[in-house]
Amino acid sequence: MKDVVVVGGGLAGLAAAWRLRHWDTVLLESGSRLGGRIRSERRGRYWLNWGGHVFAGQGSSTDVLLTEAGITAAQVPGSLAGLAMNGKLLLKGRIETYPFRIPMPLSSRVALVKTGIKVGGQVLRYANIVRQRPGEDPAVRQQRVYDFENGRSFRDFVGDLPGDAEALFRPTVTRSAADPDEISAGAGIGYFSLVWNMGQGLSRGIVGGPSTLTEGIATVLGDRVRLDTEVVEIVHKQRSVVVRYRQNGMDREVEGRYVVLATPATVSHRVAVDLPQDIREALGKIVYGPYVSAAFLTDESTPQPWDDAYAIATPKRSFNIALNQASLLRGSEQVRQPGSSIMTFSPAGLARTLLEKSDEEILRIYTDDLDQVLGSGFGGSVVESQVQRWETGAPYCFPGRGALQPALMRRGSRVLLAGDYLGTLYTETAIQTGFSAAQEAVSLLATERQQGRVRSLPLAAG
C-alpha cells in the first residue's frame, strides 16, 4: 500500500508530490505529459507558450516551490498594460489616460470615465478585502474575497455600456474565462485590481518557459509518475482508499492510506464517489469557462514597437490579449536578437466561437488580427504556429460561488482536495492547495505511525 496516491499531474498535484517525495507515493496522470494547464516548449533561446504564463512573486507558495526546485523566475520587464484599439497602439502612460488617447465616440468616452470612477472606488474596497490581516487564517481571507460583491454579476454592477466603452472593459474581465454577465461583480472588480496594481499579484515569468518548473519536478519524481493513467473511481475503505484507473486499456487499482485529488473539480466530482455529499455537491457546482490560445515563433531581425510590452489588450479582436513571451529575454539583451515568441489568448465567448473552427482557420484569423495589432509584417515573420484548446480553461467566481467554499475547505475524509478551483489566484492557489494537502497527509501519516498503523518511514532525503 502507498502512503499517498496523488491524482492529477498539474501544478497542484506536482506541488503535493514534490512535498511528499520522501514518502512512498505514486502520481497518476491521465494525459501523456505532466503540467496540465501549464504548457510551454523550448525553441532555441525562445519558448512557445499555450497555458499559464505569469506567476506569483515573493512570499508566495509559488516562490517557495520555484526556490526549492531550483528554477529561476523574474519580474517580466515589459509593460503589462498595453492596449491596441481602433487603430491605436498604446504602450506607455497612465491607464487613466487611455480613454482620452483612443479614438472613440463621445458617448463611450463619457461612459468610460463614469464607469472607471465607479469601478475604481470598488477596487479600493477590494484592496482592503484581499489584505491579509495579522495572524489571520488564509482560509478566512479567501472566504472574504469570494463573498465580496458575490450576489450579482459584473454586468449588473456596471450596467449597459455603449459599444467602445463595453469593448474596453471586456478584455480585463473576460481573462477570468467568464463573460461579464457570468462572473460575479466582486471577481470582475478583482481583475481590475490585478491589472491596475501592476507589479503585484501575477507578474513573474519563468526563465525557459513555465514547463521548466513542471518538467524539473517530474525529473525528481522519476518513476513515481505514471502517465496515460486515467483514474475512474476513488473509494474509501476503513483505513485506506482504493484508486481505480485505466491504463493501456486495462482496469487496475492501487491502494493508498491517503489520496491527494488534484484534478479539475468536474473530474473530482465524478471520480470521488463516496465523498461527503455536501463536498461532492459543491464540486459539481464549480463552473469552468473555455480558453483558446496559440503560440507564434517569428524570425524578424529588427526591433519591433511592441518589444517593450509584455501584455497588450486587444478589444474587438479574435483574442483579447497578445503576450510577448520574449519579454524576459528582451529585458536582458544588449542588442536586440532576431526572432520572438507571441502568445494569443481568447477566453469565454471568444473561445466558444473559435472552438467550432479548425486549427488552420483559427491561425488564419489570429494572424490577420496580429497583423492589424502588431504591424502588417507580423504574419510574414511567423515560422511556426500552433493552437491549443482548453475546454476547461479556468474555474471562475460566479454569483453565489462564495457559499460553496466552506464545504470545499472541510477536511475529514482520506481524500484531500487540491487545485486552482479552491481559491482565486490560479497557479498560486494550485500550488498552495497542493502544499496544504501534502502537509495534511504528512501530519495524518505521522499520527498513524505513532499509533503503530504505518510501518514505513519517509525515504532518506535526497
Ligand SMILES: Cc1cc2nc3c(=O)[nH]c(=O)nc-3n(C[C@H](O)[C@H](O)[C@H](O)COP(=O)(O)OP(=O)(O)OC[C@H]3O[C@@H](n4cnc5c(N)ncnc54)[C@H](O)[C@@H]3O)c2cc1C
Ligand atoms: C491559456 C491559459 C492561460 C493562463 N494564464 C495564467 C497565468 O498567466 N497565471 C496564472 O496564475 N494562471 C493562469 N492560468 C491558469 C493556470 O494555468 C491554472 O490555474 C493552473 O495551471 C491549474 O493547475 P491545477 O493543477 O489546479 O489543474 P490542471 O493544470 O488542470 O491539472 C489537473 C491535471 O489532472 C489531470 N487529470 C484530469 N482528469 C484525470 C483523471 N481522471 N485521472 C488522472 N489525471 C487526470 C489533467 O490531465 C491535468 O494534468 C492560465 C490557464 C490557461 C489555460
